[in-house]
Amino acid sequence: MPVDCAAAAVLQVAAATAAATASAGRLSFALIVPATPAEWAASAFVVSGFAYFAVISVVLSVIDLRTHRLPDRIVLPAYAVAGALLASAALLTQDWSALVRAAVGMVAMYAFYFVLRVIRPGGMGGGDVKLAGVIGIYLGFIGWGALAVGAFAAFVYGGVFGIALMLSRRAKRTTAIPFGPWMILGAWTGVFAGQAVGSWYLILLAGV
Numbered sequence: 001m002p003v004d005c006a007a008a009a010v011l012q013v014a015a016a017t018a019a020a021t022a023s024a025g026r027l028s029f030a031l032i033v034p035a036t037p038a039e040w041a042a043s044a045f046v047v048s049g050f051a052y053f054a055v056i057s058v059v060l061s062v063i064d065l066r067t068h069r070l071p072d073r074i075v076l077p078a079y080a081v082a083g084a085l086l087a088s089a090a091l092l093t094q095d096w097s098a099l100v101r102a103a104v105g106m107v108a109m110y111a112f113y114f115v116l117r118v119i120r121p122g123g124m125g126g127g128d129v130k131l132a133g134v135i136g137i138y139l140g141f142i143g144w145g146a147l148a149v150g151a152f153a154a155f156v157y158g159g160v161f162g163i164a165l166m167l168s169r170r171a172k173r174t175t176a177i178p179f180g181p182w183m184i185l186g187a188w189t190g191v192f193a194g195q196a197v198g199s200w201y202l203i204l205l206a207g208v
Contacts, residue, residue, distance in 0.1 A: 042092040049085035050191070053078070053138055057184045060131065064180035070127025078134045079106075086141050098141050105140020105147045106133045112151070128179050135187045142191060145198020150190020158182035 056074055064070055083102075090099040110133035117124040139147040158179055166172065 038092045042089040045085045045089040045092070049082055049089070050138065052081055052085070053134075053187075057188070061181040061184055064127070064178040068125070068178050070125070070131050070180050072127075072130070075127060075130045075134060079137070082134060082137045086137065090141075101140040101142075101144065101147070102137045103140070105136035105138075107136070108147075109133055109136030109139075109151060124179065128183065131180060131183055135183060139187060139190045139194065143195050143198070145196075145201075146190040146194030148190075149194035149197045150187045152186070153189040154179070154183045154186030157185050 056078055060070055060074060063074075086102055087099060090096060090102075110129060113124060113129040113132035117126065117129055135150065136147065139150040158177070161182065162177055165177070
């Protein structure tokens with residue numbers, strides 16, 4: 001991939017992640033309105049969980065753009081960290097529906113990317129499949145809208161980027177393009193806009 005394109009992609013992801021980190025507090029209060037010590041503690045767990053995801057988002061994006069790899073030593077521990085922090089928040093608030101959504105999101109995203117890898121082994125890497133499960137945990141915890149929008153946005157971003165490269169003659173249809181950064185950018189889109197977009201879409205359908 002051309003250096004200037006890779007740099008632009010890194011900046012896009014870094015900017016999205018910086019916004020995510022700065023808004024981590026707002027995210028927690030959007031999910032849980034603290035009124036008791038337990039809910040304050042739950043908010044702290046949620047903030048910690050998404051702050052951790054923000055950090056690994058930047059690290060994984062840079063690594064994938066440079067090496068076309070998403071290292072297991074970063075991706076796999078994220079399952080345990082996300083699971084522990086978000087499960088603790090759900091336990092404190094008795095919000096079992098969020099925990100169920102997180103589990104469903106993890107399985108659904110992992111399975112979907114796994115099927116894509118089986119269908120076209122060269123188009124999706126094993127690291128992408130593993131990362132998809134982590135993303136599913138976070139998006140599912142927020143809501144179904146976040147999960148759907150975040151999953152879809154990754155393919156929109158990746159597709160637009162690939163088309164732009166081909167139109168500029170910097171890549172061919174067979175050129176390998178790291179997909180991890182676009183998965184992550186899509187995930188943060190789902191985090192901050194997924195619920196609103198999902199609600200808007202449902203209202204639109206209801207009005208048809």
